[in-house]
Amino acid sequence: KLFRQEVDHAFQRIDAASENVDPDLAESTASQGTLTIVFRDKHQLILSPQAPVRQIWAAFRDRAWHFDLSEKGAWMDDRGQGINLFSLVQDLTREYAGVTITLGE
Template sequence: MSLTEARFHDLVDETQKQLEDIFGESDLDLDLELSAGVLTVRFENKSQLIFSRQESLRQLWLAAKSGGFHFDYNEKNSRWACDTSDELLGEMLVRLVEEQSGAKFEFEEL
């Protein structure tokens, strides 16, 4: 069953809020910007992660230094999963954040 538009927006909003909380509570020197549904995380070394919603596809997209990734929401496990690798968003973020910032983060809720 595909997500309704309202459910999709609620899920992306909730995910972006969780990300803001996780990054905001860290000791890293970073900038967070949420504008027009796009969350940008800028690390001290100028690298960034960009989370955007793709409404027509009902996907959450992530742009990182190592590439672009597209996530579908799996209602069964209540998680975002990469559409090509099935890697969960939280698992991928642990790896990408460490690659880009050198910091270790936990994204268990994602």
């Protein structure tokens, strides 16, 4: 239950940060527990919770990341590369939509 609440909170933060972005540049949509951001070039960032392993999985183009919730409450990649879920979303939005959103850590 706590895992689902943490996922919902993360997705709500991302969705709220995307609200002020022109939907022609980037638009987020939640459906069946998954959050999808479609960028102006039609590339999609798909964020999906994986309850059995307590992770959020992110897929974009030919890349994929798996994020664990750290003891400090940050969603960090499970490969130890220091990639934060919110930083990834911010970076992709800046690169593919040309806009800056702020999510914090």
